[in-house]
Amino acid sequence: MTKPIDWEVTAQDGRARTGTLRTRRSIIETPVFMPVGTQGTVKGVRFEWLEDELDARIILGNTYHLFLRPGPDVIREMGGLHKFSTWNRALLTDSGGFQVFSLTDLRKLTEEGVEFRSHIDGSKKFLSPEVSMEVQAALGSEIVMVFDECPPGDAGHERTKLSLELTLRWAQRSKDRFNELQNVQSAGFSPYVGDDSRYQNLRDESSTLNGKQALFGIIQGAGHLDLRDESLERTAEIGFDGYAIGGLSVGEEKPVMYGVLDHIAHKMPADAPRYLMGVGTPEDLVEAVYRGVDMFDCVMPTRNGRTGGVFTWQGKLNIRNAQYATDDQPLDADCPCSVCQRYSRAYLRHLYQAGEMLAATLISHHNLAFYLDLMRRVRIEIKAGTFENFRRGFLERVKNSEK
RNA sequence: UGGAUCGUAGCUCAACUUGGCAGAGCACCUCACUGUGAAUGAGGCCGUUGUCGGUUCAAAUCCGAUCGAUCCAC
Numbered sequence: 147m148t149k150p151i152d153w154e155v156t157a158q159d160g161r162a163r164t165g166t167l168r169t170r171r172s173i174i175e176t177p178v179f180m181p182v183g184t185q186g187t188v189k190g191v192r193f194e195w196l197e198d199e200l201d202a203r204i205i206l207g208n209t210y211h212l213f214l215r216p217g218p219d220v221i222r223e224m225g226g227l228h229k230f231s232t233w234n235r236a237l238l239t240d241s242g243g244f245q246v247f248s249l250t251d252l253r254k255l256t257e258e259g260v261e262f263r264s265h266i267d268g269s270k271k272f273l274s275p276e277v278s279m280e281v282q283a284a285l286g287s288e289i290v291m292v293f294d295e296c297p298p299g300d301a302g303h304e305r306t307k308l309s310l311e312l313t314l315r316w317a318q319r320s321k322d323r324f325n326e327l328q329n330v331q332s333a334g335f336s337p338y339v340g341d342d343s344r345y346q347n348l349r350d351e352s353s354t355l356n357g358k359q360a361l362f363g364i365i366q367g368a369g370h371l372d373l374r375d376e377s378l379e380r381t382a383e384i385g386f387d388g389y390a391i392g393g394l395s396v397g398e399e400k401p402v403m404y405g406v407l408d409h410i411a412h413k414m415p416a417d418a419p420r421y422l423m424g425v426g427t428p429e430d431l432v433e434a435v436y437r438g439v440d441m442f443d444c445v446m447p448t449r450n451g452r453t454g455g456v457f458t459w460q461g462k463l464n465i466r467n468a469q470y471a472t473d474d475q476p477l478d479a480d481c482p483c484s485v486c487q488r489y490s491r492a493y494l495r496h497l498y499q500a501g502e503m504l505a506a507t508l509i510s511h512h513n514l515a516f517y518l519d520l521m522r523r524v525r526i527e528i529k530a531g532t533f534e535n536f537r538r539g540f541l542e543r544v545k546n547s548e549k
Numbered sequence: 550u551g552g553a554u555c556g557u558a559g560c561u562c563a564a565c566u567u568g569g570c571a572g573a574g575c576a577c578c579u580c581a582c583u584g585u586g587a588a589u590g591a592g593g594c595c596g597u598u599g600u601c602g603g604u605u606c607a608a609a610u611c612c613g614a615u616c617g618a619u620c621c622a623c
Binding site for chain 2: 158183184185189190206208211238240241242243244245248249257266289295364392393394395403421422423424425426427430431438443444445446447448450452453455464466467468490499503506
Protein backbone atom coordinates (compact mmCIF):
# COMPACT_ATOMS: atom_id res chain seq x y z
CA MET A 147 0.00 0.00 0.00
CA THR A 148 1.45 3.33 -1.07
CA LYS A 149 1.08 6.42 1.01
CA PRO A 150 -2.10 8.29 0.19
CA ILE A 151 -0.37 11.64 0.24
CA ASP A 152 3.21 12.73 0.44
CA TRP A 153 4.25 15.93 2.08
CA GLU A 154 7.57 17.74 2.23
CA VAL A 155 8.64 21.16 3.34
CA THR A 156 10.56 22.96 0.60
CA ALA A 157 11.45 26.26 2.26
CA GLN A 158 11.09 28.07 5.56
CA ASP A 159 11.02 31.72 6.49
CA GLY A 160 10.42 32.27 10.16
CA ARG A 161 7.43 30.09 10.97
CA ALA A 162 6.10 30.41 7.44
CA ARG A 163 6.91 27.56 5.13
CA THR A 164 6.38 26.28 1.61
CA GLY A 165 5.81 22.67 0.83
CA THR A 166 4.82 20.18 -1.80
CA LEU A 167 1.82 17.97 -1.27
CA ARG A 168 1.53 15.05 -3.64
CA THR A 169 -1.75 13.23 -4.04
CA ARG A 170 -2.64 10.58 -6.58
CA ARG A 171 -4.41 13.23 -8.65
CA SER A 172 -2.37 16.41 -8.37
CA ILE A 173 0.72 18.05 -6.98
CA ILE A 174 -0.10 20.94 -4.72
CA GLU A 175 2.29 23.71 -3.75
CA THR A 176 1.62 25.14 -0.31
CA PRO A 177 0.60 27.46 1.22
CA VAL A 178 -2.51 26.74 -0.78
CA PHE A 179 -5.99 28.16 -0.98
CA MET A 180 -8.65 25.57 -1.78
CA PRO A 181 -11.79 26.91 -3.46
CA VAL A 182 -14.93 25.63 -1.79
CA GLY A 183 -17.08 23.34 -3.90
CA THR A 184 -19.80 22.43 -1.49
CA GLN A 185 -22.23 20.59 -3.71
CA GLY A 186 -19.74 19.24 -6.20
CA THR A 187 -19.28 22.61 -7.86
CA VAL A 188 -17.41 25.77 -7.09
CA LYS A 189 -20.43 28.00 -7.32
CA GLY A 190 -20.53 29.96 -10.53
CA VAL A 191 -17.14 28.84 -11.82
CA ARG A 192 -16.58 26.19 -14.46
CA PHE A 193 -13.99 23.48 -13.89
CA GLU A 194 -12.36 24.51 -17.17
CA TRP A 195 -11.45 27.85 -15.62
CA LEU A 196 -10.35 26.33 -12.35
CA GLU A 197 -8.04 24.00 -14.25
CA ASP A 198 -6.72 26.12 -17.07
CA GLU A 199 -6.60 29.73 -16.05
CA LEU A 200 -6.82 29.65 -12.27
CA ASP A 201 -4.83 26.44 -11.93
CA ALA A 202 -6.48 25.33 -8.72
CA ARG A 203 -4.96 21.99 -7.75
CA ILE A 204 -7.43 21.04 -5.05
CA ILE A 205 -10.98 22.02 -4.17
CA LEU A 206 -13.40 21.13 -1.40
CA GLY A 207 -16.47 18.97 -1.44
CA ASN A 208 -18.94 18.63 1.36
CA THR A 209 -20.24 15.50 3.02
CA TYR A 210 -23.29 17.15 4.54
CA HIS A 211 -24.62 18.59 1.30
CA LEU A 212 -23.77 15.66 -0.94
CA PHE A 213 -25.14 13.24 1.65
CA LEU A 214 -28.51 15.00 1.50
CA ARG A 215 -28.44 15.52 -2.25
CA PRO A 216 -27.93 13.65 -4.48
CA GLY A 217 -26.99 11.13 -1.80
CA PRO A 218 -24.12 8.64 -1.64
CA ASP A 219 -25.98 6.03 -3.67
CA VAL A 220 -26.12 8.24 -6.72
CA ILE A 221 -22.51 9.33 -6.40
CA ARG A 222 -21.31 5.79 -5.88
CA GLU A 223 -23.29 4.61 -8.88
CA MET A 224 -21.77 7.42 -10.94
CA GLY A 225 -18.30 6.24 -9.98
CA GLY A 226 -17.40 8.67 -7.19
CA LEU A 227 -17.33 12.45 -7.05
CA HIS A 228 -14.38 12.85 -9.42
CA LYS A 229 -15.97 10.88 -12.19
CA PHE A 230 -19.45 12.24 -11.50
CA SER A 231 -18.35 15.87 -11.55
CA THR A 232 -15.42 15.45 -14.00
CA TRP A 233 -13.09 17.21 -11.56
CA ASN A 234 -9.97 15.10 -11.87
CA ARG A 235 -7.66 16.94 -9.54
CA ALA A 236 -7.53 16.54 -5.80
CA LEU A 237 -10.56 16.87 -3.56
CA LEU A 238 -10.74 17.50 0.15
CA THR A 239 -14.09 16.64 1.70
CA ASP A 240 -15.37 18.20 4.86
CA SER A 241 -16.98 15.75 7.23
CA GLY A 242 -20.34 17.45 7.69
CA GLY A 243 -19.78 18.14 11.36
CA PHE A 244 -19.58 21.86 10.90
CA GLN A 245 -22.67 22.07 8.67
CA VAL A 246 -24.81 20.07 11.04
CA PHE A 247 -24.07 22.66 13.68
CA SER A 248 -24.21 25.77 11.55
CA LEU A 249 -27.13 25.01 9.26
CA THR A 250 -29.56 22.92 11.22
CA ASP A 251 -31.78 24.12 14.00
CA LEU A 252 -33.39 20.86 14.94
CA ARG A 253 -30.64 18.51 15.95
CA LYS A 254 -30.06 16.00 18.66
CA LEU A 255 -26.52 15.37 19.72
CA THR A 256 -25.68 12.01 21.29
CA GLU A 257 -22.55 10.02 21.90
CA GLU A 258 -23.42 8.04 18.80
CA GLY A 259 -23.76 10.98 16.43
CA VAL A 260 -26.11 13.75 15.41
CA GLU A 261 -29.71 13.43 14.42
CA PHE A 262 -30.89 16.45 12.50
CA ARG A 263 -33.46 17.65 10.04
CA SER A 264 -32.53 18.19 6.44
CA HIS A 265 -32.60 21.85 5.45
CA ILE A 266 -33.93 20.70 2.08
CA ASP A 267 -37.10 18.84 3.00
CA GLY A 268 -37.18 18.66 6.79
CA SER A 269 -36.73 14.91 6.89
CA LYS A 270 -34.82 13.28 9.73
CA LYS A 271 -31.20 12.39 9.00
CA PHE A 272 -28.34 10.98 10.97
CA LEU A 273 -24.62 11.58 10.76
CA SER A 274 -21.91 9.97 12.85
CA PRO A 275 -18.18 9.39 12.48
CA GLU A 276 -18.90 6.08 10.77
CA VAL A 277 -21.52 7.45 8.39
CA SER A 278 -19.31 10.40 7.52
CA MET A 279 -16.38 8.12 6.71
CA GLU A 280 -18.60 5.94 4.56
CA VAL A 281 -19.99 8.88 2.65
CA GLN A 282 -16.51 10.30 2.15
CA ALA A 283 -15.37 6.90 0.92
CA ALA A 284 -18.19 6.98 -1.61
CA LEU A 285 -17.12 10.46 -2.65
CA GLY A 286 -13.56 9.20 -3.09
CA SER A 287 -11.78 12.37 -2.04
CA GLU A 288 -8.01 12.48 -1.62
CA ILE A 289 -8.28 14.06 1.82
CA VAL A 290 -10.98 13.05 4.28
CA MET A 291 -11.78 15.05 7.41
CA VAL A 292 -12.74 13.46 10.72
CA PHE A 293 -16.28 14.05 11.99
CA ASP A 294 -16.03 16.66 14.72
CA GLU A 295 -18.18 18.92 16.81
CA CYS A 296 -17.64 22.62 16.37
CA PRO A 297 -18.68 24.63 19.43
CA PRO A 298 -19.35 28.38 19.15
CA GLY A 299 -16.27 30.57 19.20
CA ASP A 300 -17.23 32.13 22.51
CA ALA A 301 -18.05 28.83 24.26
CA GLY A 302 -17.03 28.65 27.88
CA HIS A 303 -14.24 26.45 29.20
CA GLU A 304 -16.44 23.69 30.57
CA ARG A 305 -18.63 23.40 27.50
CA THR A 306 -15.59 23.47 25.24
CA LYS A 307 -13.90 20.76 27.28
CA LEU A 308 -16.92 18.46 26.98
CA SER A 309 -17.12 19.12 23.25
CA LEU A 310 -13.43 18.45 22.94
CA GLU A 311 -13.70 15.07 24.61
CA LEU A 312 -16.52 14.08 22.29
CA THR A 313 -14.56 15.24 19.25
CA LEU A 314 -11.59 13.14 20.39
CA ARG A 315 -13.73 10.04 20.77
CA TRP A 316 -15.25 10.75 17.38
CA ALA A 317 -11.76 11.22 15.92
CA GLN A 318 -10.76 7.73 17.04
CA ARG A 319 -13.99 6.27 15.69
CA SER A 320 -13.47 8.16 12.43
CA LYS A 321 -10.01 6.70 12.11
CA ASP A 322 -11.13 3.16 12.92
CA ARG A 323 -13.90 3.19 10.34
CA PHE A 324 -11.68 5.00 7.85
CA ASN A 325 -9.02 2.30 8.15
CA GLU A 326 -11.57 -0.43 7.58
CA LEU A 327 -12.80 1.30 4.45
CA GLN A 328 -9.28 1.86 3.13
CA ASN A 329 -8.52 -1.82 3.41
CA VAL A 330 -11.62 -2.90 1.59
CA GLN A 331 -11.32 -4.58 -1.77
CA SER A 332 -14.26 -3.94 -4.04
CA ALA A 333 -15.41 -7.55 -3.88
CA GLY A 334 -14.84 -8.20 -0.23
CA PHE A 335 -16.50 -5.25 1.38
CA SER A 336 -19.01 -5.85 4.10
CA PRO A 337 -21.31 -2.96 4.79
CA TYR A 338 -21.47 -1.47 8.22
CA VAL A 339 -24.18 -3.28 10.10
CA GLY A 340 -25.80 -1.16 12.73
CA ASP A 341 -28.91 -1.82 14.72
CA ASP A 342 -30.69 0.98 12.96
CA SER A 343 -32.07 1.59 9.51
CA ARG A 344 -30.16 4.86 9.54
CA TYR A 345 -27.42 3.11 7.59
CA GLN A 346 -29.69 1.81 4.90
CA ASN A 347 -28.45 4.16 2.22
CA LEU A 348 -24.86 3.02 2.73
CA ARG A 349 -25.40 -0.64 2.05
CA ASP A 350 -22.86 -0.97 -0.70
CA GLU A 351 -19.33 0.12 -1.36
CA SER A 352 -18.24 -0.40 -4.93
CA SER A 353 -15.17 1.80 -5.16
CA THR A 354 -11.78 0.35 -4.50
CA LEU A 355 -9.98 2.66 -2.18
CA ASN A 356 -6.96 0.55 -1.28
CA GLY A 357 -5.53 3.19 0.94
CA LYS A 358 -5.81 6.02 -1.55
CA GLN A 359 -7.42 8.44 0.86
CA ALA A 360 -5.68 10.46 3.55
CA LEU A 361 -7.35 11.36 6.83
CA PHE A 362 -6.91 14.66 8.69
CA GLY A 363 -7.61 15.22 12.37
CA ILE A 364 -9.14 18.43 13.68
CA ILE A 365 -7.96 20.40 16.68
CA GLN A 366 -10.68 22.16 18.64
CA GLY A 367 -10.70 24.07 21.91
CA ALA A 368 -12.26 27.41 20.96
CA GLY A 369 -10.32 30.30 22.46
CA HIS A 370 -8.96 28.30 25.39
CA LEU A 371 -5.25 27.78 24.87
CA ASP A 372 -4.91 24.96 27.40
CA LEU A 373 -7.67 23.07 25.64
CA ARG A 374 -6.05 23.71 22.28
CA ASP A 375 -2.84 22.17 23.65
CA GLU A 376 -4.71 19.19 24.98
CA SER A 377 -6.64 18.75 21.75
CA LEU A 378 -3.45 18.86 19.71
CA GLU A 379 -1.61 16.41 21.92
CA ARG A 380 -4.37 13.85 22.03
CA THR A 381 -5.28 14.20 18.34
CA ALA A 382 -1.65 13.70 17.38
CA GLU A 383 -1.57 10.59 19.60
CA ILE A 384 -4.31 9.06 17.51
CA GLY A 385 -2.21 9.90 14.47
CA PHE A 386 -3.33 11.44 11.19
CA ASP A 387 -1.91 12.31 7.77
CA GLY A 388 -2.48 16.00 8.41
CA TYR A 389 -3.90 18.26 11.09
CA ALA A 390 -6.52 20.96 10.90
CA ILE A 391 -7.39 23.81 13.18
CA GLY A 392 -11.16 23.97 13.51
CA GLY A 393 -13.45 26.25 15.42
CA LEU A 394 -11.95 29.57 14.42
CA SER A 395 -13.79 32.43 12.72
CA VAL A 396 -16.99 31.19 14.24
CA GLY A 397 -17.97 34.33 16.06
CA GLU A 398 -14.96 34.98 18.26
CA GLU A 399 -13.04 38.26 18.19
CA LYS A 400 -10.24 38.53 15.71
CA PRO A 401 -7.43 38.77 18.30
CA VAL A 402 -8.67 35.46 19.73
CA MET A 403 -8.11 33.76 16.39
CA TYR A 404 -4.62 35.18 15.99
CA GLY A 405 -3.88 34.33 19.60
CA VAL A 406 -4.85 30.71 19.06
CA LEU A 407 -2.76 30.57 15.87
CA ASP A 408 0.21 32.14 17.64
CA HIS A 409 -0.08 29.56 20.34
CA ILE A 410 -0.82 26.36 18.48
CA ALA A 411 0.14 26.39 14.78
CA HIS A 412 3.90 26.01 15.23
CA LYS A 413 3.39 23.18 17.72
CA MET A 414 1.51 21.08 15.20
CA PRO A 415 3.53 18.24 13.67
CA ALA A 416 6.07 19.90 11.39
CA ASP A 417 6.15 17.00 8.96
CA ALA A 418 2.43 17.13 8.18
CA PRO A 419 0.36 19.82 6.49
CA ARG A 420 -1.46 22.26 8.76
CA TYR A 421 -4.90 23.26 7.61
CA LEU A 422 -6.86 26.21 8.97
CA MET A 423 -10.48 25.41 8.28
CA GLY A 424 -12.81 27.99 6.82
CA VAL A 425 -10.44 30.95 6.95
CA GLY A 426 -10.57 33.61 5.69
CA THR A 427 -9.96 37.13 4.48
CA PRO A 428 -6.77 37.80 2.50
CA GLU A 429 -5.26 39.36 5.64
CA ASP A 430 -6.20 36.27 7.65
CA LEU A 431 -4.43 34.05 5.16
CA VAL A 432 -1.24 36.07 5.26
CA GLU A 433 -1.34 36.22 9.06
CA ALA A 434 -1.93 32.49 9.34
CA VAL A 435 0.86 31.61 6.92
CA TYR A 436 3.10 33.83 9.03
CA ARG A 437 2.21 31.64 12.00
CA GLY A 438 2.92 28.37 10.19
CA VAL A 439 -0.29 27.33 8.43
CA ASP A 440 -0.16 25.59 5.03
CA MET A 441 -3.72 25.09 3.81
CA PHE A 442 -6.88 27.17 3.68
CA ASP A 443 -10.40 27.14 2.41
CA CYS A 444 -13.04 29.82 2.61
CA VAL A 445 -16.34 30.73 1.01
CA MET A 446 -15.56 34.42 0.95
CA PRO A 447 -14.19 34.80 -2.57
CA THR A 448 -17.21 33.05 -4.07
CA ARG A 449 -19.94 34.01 -1.62
CA ASN A 450 -18.98 37.66 -1.47
CA GLY A 451 -18.40 37.54 -5.20
CA ARG A 452 -22.01 36.58 -5.66
CA THR A 453 -23.15 39.66 -3.77
CA GLY A 454 -20.76 42.09 -5.40
CA GLY A 455 -17.81 41.92 -3.00
CA VAL A 456 -14.47 42.18 -4.78
CA PHE A 457 -11.02 41.42 -3.33
CA THR A 458 -8.06 43.23 -4.82
CA TRP A 459 -4.41 43.95 -4.10
CA GLN A 460 -5.61 47.35 -2.91
CA GLY A 461 -8.20 45.96 -0.50
CA LYS A 462 -11.91 45.31 -0.86
CA LEU A 463 -14.45 47.05 -3.04
CA ASN A 464 -18.17 46.65 -3.55
CA ILE A 465 -19.21 46.64 -7.19
CA ARG A 466 -22.73 47.72 -6.19
CA ASN A 467 -21.48 51.13 -5.17
CA ALA A 468 -22.82 53.91 -7.36
CA GLN A 469 -19.33 55.34 -7.77
CA TYR A 470 -18.50 52.51 -10.19
CA ALA A 471 -21.41 53.21 -12.55
CA THR A 472 -19.14 54.78 -15.14
CA ASP A 473 -15.77 53.47 -13.95
CA ASP A 474 -13.84 52.22 -16.94
CA GLN A 475 -11.10 50.50 -14.89
CA PRO A 476 -10.81 46.76 -14.31
CA LEU A 477 -11.71 45.37 -10.88
CA ASP A 478 -8.00 45.25 -10.01
CA ALA A 479 -5.38 46.97 -12.14
CA ASP A 480 -2.75 44.57 -10.79
CA CYS A 481 -4.67 41.40 -11.62
CA PRO A 482 -3.80 39.40 -14.73
CA CYS A 483 -7.02 37.35 -14.71
CA SER A 484 -9.21 37.18 -17.80
CA VAL A 485 -12.00 39.16 -16.15
CA CYS A 486 -9.69 42.06 -15.34
CA GLN A 487 -8.15 41.92 -18.81
CA ARG A 488 -11.52 42.40 -20.46
CA TYR A 489 -14.33 43.86 -18.37
CA SER A 490 -14.77 47.24 -16.70
CA ARG A 491 -16.15 47.92 -13.25
CA ALA A 492 -18.99 49.83 -14.89
CA TYR A 493 -20.04 46.84 -16.97
CA LEU A 494 -19.79 44.44 -14.05
CA ARG A 495 -21.84 46.80 -11.90
CA HIS A 496 -24.45 46.96 -14.62
CA LEU A 497 -24.58 43.17 -14.79
CA TYR A 498 -24.98 43.00 -11.03
CA GLN A 499 -27.72 45.64 -10.91
CA ALA A 500 -29.55 43.93 -13.74
CA GLY A 501 -29.55 40.68 -11.81
CA GLU A 502 -27.50 38.91 -14.46
CA MET A 503 -25.91 35.69 -13.24
CA LEU A 504 -22.77 36.50 -15.21
CA ALA A 505 -21.93 39.17 -12.63
CA ALA A 506 -21.64 36.52 -9.91
CA THR A 507 -19.64 34.27 -12.18
CA LEU A 508 -17.16 36.92 -13.29
CA ILE A 509 -16.59 38.39 -9.84
CA SER A 510 -16.23 34.93 -8.29
CA HIS A 511 -13.70 34.12 -10.99
CA HIS A 512 -11.68 37.22 -10.28
CA ASN A 513 -11.81 36.71 -6.52
CA LEU A 514 -10.52 33.16 -6.85
CA ALA A 515 -7.81 34.36 -9.23
CA PHE A 516 -6.80 36.91 -6.61
CA TYR A 517 -6.77 34.39 -3.75
CA LEU A 518 -4.71 31.90 -5.75
CA ASP A 519 -2.35 34.65 -6.91
CA LEU A 520 -1.94 35.80 -3.35
CA MET A 521 -0.86 32.31 -2.31
CA ARG A 522 1.48 32.09 -5.32
CA ARG A 523 3.05 35.36 -4.27
CA VAL A 524 3.30 34.21 -0.66
CA ARG A 525 5.19 31.08 -1.75
CA ILE A 526 7.62 33.17 -3.78
CA GLU A 527 8.27 35.50 -0.87
CA ILE A 528 8.84 32.62 1.55
CA LYS A 529 11.28 30.96 -0.81
CA ALA A 530 13.10 34.26 -1.22
CA GLY A 531 13.21 34.77 2.55
CA THR A 532 11.30 38.04 2.23
CA PHE A 533 7.92 36.98 3.53
CA GLU A 534 7.94 39.14 6.66
CA ASN A 535 8.57 42.22 4.58
CA PHE A 536 5.86 41.27 2.12
CA ARG A 537 3.43 40.67 4.97
CA ARG A 538 4.04 44.11 6.46
CA GLY A 539 3.56 45.80 3.12
CA PHE A 540 0.44 43.85 2.24
CA LEU A 541 -1.28 44.45 5.56
CA GLU A 542 -0.37 48.11 5.46
CA ARG A 543 -1.83 48.52 2.00
CA VAL A 544 -5.07 46.76 2.87
CA LYS A 545 -5.38 48.78 6.06
CA ASN A 546 -4.87 52.05 4.20
CA SER A 547 -7.53 51.15 1.66
CA GLU A 548 -10.11 50.94 4.43
CA LYS A 549 -9.71 54.55 5.46
C1' U B 550 -69.56 68.52 -26.27
C1' G B 551 -71.67 66.02 -21.89
C1' G B 552 -71.10 62.52 -17.88
C1' A B 553 -68.33 59.24 -14.61
C1' U B 554 -63.92 57.71 -12.20
C1' C B 555 -59.11 58.80 -10.67
C1' G B 556 -54.58 62.10 -9.46
C1' U B 557 -50.45 60.40 -2.48
C1' A B 558 -42.42 58.59 -2.58
C1' G B 559 -38.82 56.83 -8.78
C1' C B 560 -42.91 52.57 -9.46
C1' U B 561 -47.45 49.91 -7.50
C1' C B 562 -50.57 51.19 -3.82
C1' A B 563 -52.55 52.26 1.68
C1' A B 564 -54.58 56.08 4.81
C1' C B 565 -60.21 59.40 2.56
C1' U B 566 -66.23 56.57 4.18
C1' U B 567 -65.88 58.75 10.13
C1' G B 568 -60.75 65.55 9.43
C1' G B 569 -56.04 64.59 14.34
C1' C B 570 -47.84 62.95 13.54
C1' A B 571 -48.62 60.49 5.42
C1' G B 572 -47.39 54.56 5.54
C1' A B 573 -46.06 49.82 3.08
C1' G B 574 -43.90 46.69 -0.86
C1' C B 575 -40.61 47.18 -4.85
C1' A B 576 -36.66 50.13 -6.72
C1' C B 577 -32.52 52.95 -5.24
C1' C B 578 -28.23 53.89 -1.66
C1' U B 579 -24.93 51.56 2.03
C1' C B 580 -23.16 47.68 5.35
C1' A B 581 -22.36 42.70 7.12
C1' C B 582 -20.89 37.77 5.36
C1' U B 583 -14.71 33.21 7.20
C1' G B 584 -14.91 24.03 7.21
C1' U B 585 -21.44 28.14 1.25
C1' G B 586 -28.80 27.36 1.78
C1' A B 587 -26.94 31.19 -5.58
C1' A B 588 -28.60 31.74 1.52
C1' U B 589 -29.51 35.55 4.89
C1' G B 590 -29.48 39.68 7.89
C1' A B 591 -29.01 45.01 9.07
C1' G B 592 -29.35 50.12 8.14
C1' G B 593 -30.48 54.44 5.03
C1' C B 594 -32.76 57.90 1.30
C1' C B 595 -37.49 59.19 -0.75
C1' G B 596 -43.32 63.51 -0.21
C1' U B 597 -45.44 71.69 -0.72
C1' U B 598 -50.71 64.42 -1.05
C1' G B 599 -51.63 67.64 -9.36
C1' U B 600 -52.66 73.16 -8.73
C1' C B 601 -55.38 77.42 -6.67
C1' G B 602 -58.84 78.89 -3.20
C1' G B 603 -62.61 77.95 0.81
C1' U B 604 -64.52 75.68 5.60
C1' U B 605 -62.02 74.31 10.31
C1' C B 606 -58.21 74.93 16.27
C1' A B 607 -56.65 71.19 12.62
C1' A B 608 -57.46 69.08 5.55
C1' A B 609 -54.40 63.71 1.70
C1' U B 610 -59.44 63.44 3.87
C1' C B 611 -64.99 68.06 3.50
C1' C B 612 -66.51 72.15 -0.39
C1' G B 613 -65.51 75.01 -5.06
C1' A B 614 -62.60 76.01 -9.23
C1' U B 615 -58.83 74.51 -12.39
C1' C B 616 -55.21 71.27 -14.92
C1' G B 617 -54.22 66.24 -16.34
C1' A B 618 -55.35 60.95 -17.15
C1' U B 619 -58.77 57.02 -18.11
C1' C B 620 -63.56 55.26 -19.38
C1' C B 621 -68.61 55.90 -21.20
C1' A B 622 -72.09 58.55 -24.18
C1' C B 623 -72.65 61.70 -28.46
